[in-house]
Amino acid sequence: MAIAKKKVTKPIAKKSVVTTKKVSAQKTENPSSDDFWKYAPAPESKDHVTLKEKYDLYIGGKFVKPNSGKYYETINPASGEVIAKIADGNEKDIHLAVTAARKAYDQHWGKLPGKERAKYIFRIARMMQERAREFAVIETMNGGKPIRESRDIDIPLAANHFFYYAGWADKLDYAFPNAKPKSLGVAGQIIPWNFPLLMAAWKLAPALATGNTVVLKPAESTPLTALKLAELIHDAGVPEGVVNIVTGFGPAGASLVNHPGIDKIAFTGSTPVGKYIQKAIAGTPKKATLELGGKAAHIIFDDAPIDQAVEGIVNGIFFNQGHVCCAGSRLFIQENVAELVIRKLKQRMKTLIVGDPMDKNTDIGAINSKEQMDKINQYIKIGIKEGAEIYQPECALPAKGFFCKPTLFLHTSQSHRIVQEEIFGPVLAVQTFRTLEEVIEKANNIPYGLSAGVWTDKGSKIFNLTTQLRAGVVWANTYNKFDPASPFGGYKESGFGREGGLHGLYPYVSLQS
Numbered sequence: 001m002a003i004a005k006k007k008v009t010k011p012i013a014k015k016s017v018v019t020t021k022k023v024s025a026q027k028t029e030n031p032s033s034d035d036f037w038k039y040a041p042a043p044e045s046k047d048h049v050t051l052k053e054k055y056d057l058y059i060g061g062k063f064v065k066p067n068s069g070k071y072y073e074t075i076n077p078a079s080g081e082v083i084a085k086i087a088d089g090n091e092k093d094i095h096l097a098v099t100a101a102r103k104a105y106d107q108h109w110g111k112l113p114g115k116e117r118a119k120y121i122f123r124i125a126r127m128m129q130e131r132a133r134e135f136a137v138i139e140t141m142n143g144g145k146p147i148r149e150s151r152d153i154d155i156p157l158a159a160n161h162f163f164y165y166a167g168w169a170d171k172l173d174y175a176f177p178n179a180k181p182k183s184l185g186v187a188g189q190i191i192p193w194n195f196p197l198l199m200a201a202w203k204l205a206p207a208l209a210t211g212n213t214v215v216l217k218p219a220e221s222t223p224l225t226a227l228k229l230a231e232l233i234h235d236a237g238v239p240e241g242v243v244n245i246v247t248g249f250g251p252a253g254a255s256l257v258n259h260p261g262i263d264k265i266a267f268t269g270s271t272p273v274g275k276y277i278q279k280a281i282a283g284t285p286k287k288a289t290l291e292l293g294g295k296a297a298h299i300i301f302d303d304a305p306i307d308q309a310v311e312g313i314v315n316g317i318f319f320n321q322g323h324v325c326c327a328g329s330r331l332f333i334q335e336n337v338a339e340l341v342i343r344k345l346k347q348r349m350k351t352l353i354v355g356d357p358m359d360k361n362t363d364i365g366a367i368n369s370k371e372q373m374d375k376i377n378q379y380i381k382i383g384i385k386e387g388a389e390i391y392q393p394e395c396a397l398p399a400k401g402f403f404c405k406p407t408l409f410l411h412t413s414q415s416h417r418i419v420q421e422e423i424f425g426p427v428l429a430v431q432t433f434r435t436l437e438e439v440i441e442k443a444n445n446i447p448y449g450l451s452a453g454v455w456t457d458k459g460s461k462i463f464n465l466t467t468q469l470r471a472g473v474v475w476a477n478t479y480n481k482f483d484p485a486s487p488f489g490g491y492k493e494s495g496f497g498r499e500g501g502l503h504g505l506y507p508y509v510s511l512q513s
């Protein structure tokens with residue numbers, strides 16, 4: 001590991017040429033504690049990655065040019081550099097993709113026995129594992145998230161989703177006792193930029209396992225791993241038209257939602273677009289699952305293991321730049337330990353490394369886009385204007401790209417906008433509470449209900465809270481942990497329907513008795 005303090009390691013590395021006198025002079029030098037914790041740069045290599053200059057749409061088993069003839073540039077948000085040109089898909093491309101998906105469903109995939117579908121899905125999972133390093137580097141280059149996260153979380157979890165649902169493909173009759181599950185037909189899937197490959201896996205794996213064909217629209221700012229996935233799916237020999245990937249902007253997504261040829265829409269993204277989709281499909285037979293915004297309550301009781309809880313708070317909001325719909329963005333600390341928790345949290349924030357996402361030591365990478373950066377900065381201004389006390393550790397941000405310091409807002413209240421609205425950045429609003437009843441009331445007093453976290457030594461408090469918090473996922477003495485076998489989804493304006501686990505199969509089938 002490249003961790004040692006530079007001034008100590010250098011003389012050791014050059015020991016054949018350094019005199020004894022010089023070495024001892026260096027060794028006795030007393031580094032300041034700040035310097036001691038500086039890590040030497042440890043950038044991940046990009047050499048094994050091959051990217052094309054220009055990417056077309058993947059429709060009917062072929063890479064085809066967009067109807068408009070237009071391409072847009074996709075950038076690396078950590079540097080602003082253009083990485084590739086991406087096809088700007090429109091309504092006509094969506095129509096071609098839906099037609100290809102319908103043909104594949106009617107002629108082949110819809111009739112294929114589960115055990116045959118499973119073989120393809122297992123193959124996708126294995127090939128993703130084999131190419132994991134390449135996927136991780138591209139995810140970080142295009143999305144800005146630290147390589148440590150794309151390497152250790154996003155890509156392995158994406159492969160695991162394909163493994164998990166491949167296992168269900170020939171066992172669907174056991175998933176729904178006394179009912180016969182039938183695939184729906186063509187699924188339209190629209191995904192966001194915060195977990196580009198993982199969200200593609202969450203959507204594709206259960207759809208394919210249940211016998212549906214798919215048209216997937218990646219987010220405009222992070223299309224590259226989905227396009228790499230198109231290449232992988234092609235190499236895996238998945239029959240043409242079973243998976244179609246159409247890149248483009250909001251209007252391409254809207255065309256997919258409104259296309260009469262789709263049977264189901266699966267969407268992850270902002271609450272306003274979720275509401276638009278619900279209105280657009282009202283009165284049609286289209287099924288939908290919507291996974292929307294969040295503003296999770298992260299609750300710390302006085303009997304919690306404080307050091308672990310502080311680590312959980314940091315993991316919950318600062319890692320992945322707070323670009324997580326289930327981010328623990330509202331912190332509730334029991335009053336008698338508030339001072340201690342805040343002191344430790346500030347100390348920990350000082351050690352967070354903000355910078356080059358390709359560096360293996362980086363904790364907080366680049367904000368995904370200029371739009372998102374502007375939104376976060378605007379909320380930071382709002383927080384200050386609302387009278388909350390701001391804390392940001394001193395750290396130099398890279399000159400290029402979009403970066404944000406980890407930010408704490410103290411003395412916030414329920415009525416503050418920074419407490420009520422989704423910021424989607426490394427910004428944490430802190431409140432205190434005295435009783436269990438008070439914190440439940442405050443935690444639930446919000447339009448969202450995606451997730452929550454609780455830290456306490458007492459099991460009974462955990463059970464009490466999990467039954468009373470209006471949130472789809474409640475983590476206890478941990479945070480942001482995912483498993484393909486666990487369902488995920490929200491209450492209230494965080495959407496409806498579940499993804500993951502046995503529950504994640506249900507939105508892709510109709511049950512016949």
Ligand code: NAI
Pocket residue numbers: 190191192193194217218219220248249250251252253254255257268269270271273274276291292293294324325372375422423424
């Ligand atoms: P968005 O909801 O606009 O984008 C998500 C996906 O929907 C993208 O693929 C986009 O092209 C597509 N889309 C946009 N308009 C559409 C429409 N009318 N019909 C169909 N598809 C459409 O999210 P955006 O603008 O990228 O981010 C805005 C805010 O949304 C963020 O600041 C964050 O607060 C929230 N967000 C929440 C996410 C979550 O996981 N729940 C993910 C991404 C953003």
Ligand code: MG
Pocket residue numbers: 270273
């Ligand atoms: Mg939008």
